Amino acid sequence: MTKNTINHHPSEALLADYASGAMGAARSLVIAAHVHACPRCRALVETAEAAGGEMLEDLPAAEMGADALDAVLARLDTPAPQPAPTAKAEAPADWIRVPDEVAQAVSRKRWVAPGVWIAPVDTGRPGGPLSYLLRVGAGMRMPQHTHDGCELTIVLKGAFADGEQLFAAGDLAEADDDIEHSPHITGDGECVCLVSCDNRLIVKDWIGRVVATYAGI
């Protein structure tokens, strides 16, 4: 069921940040899901990665500090991050494809209100950047809310409308604290989104409260 109907893409700045590897873990999950679903952005990321590689090759050798080798060796000695749990989690088949960490989060879902569940995604940094799955039932409206800092949302299943704009599976919504809105889920069925932000969430609204409670922040 490949639907090439993605209308909302990350900015080129976000894609470049992602391609460079500098993007935080939480936001990278959202961009990774979009890039997998979107041939246009996948091509842009591949181009940026290739360009980044060439830039590294062009760097003069003198740029490297005398202690660079020690630093690299020290990093090699650092234990690798804990491997993912052995159980290979599968996200529901009617979602767009998601990174493994996101699929594993499904087992942590908790119903927090009628029609709404939330599942925190383990980005390997407890207390750090926040990433969570949010499921809202068909036809429901989210309360008016704002964001602290930049927040990225990708639709994994279903669709929501925000003002004049419709966000369907694969679409990415970027919101910052200038935006105050009240998206509503279309009547066709449930909507599941992956939401990530590299800033700590400032609890202001009901979504913030339930996320803070269930995401363990």
Ligand SMILES: [Zn+2]
């Ligand atoms: Zn795209």
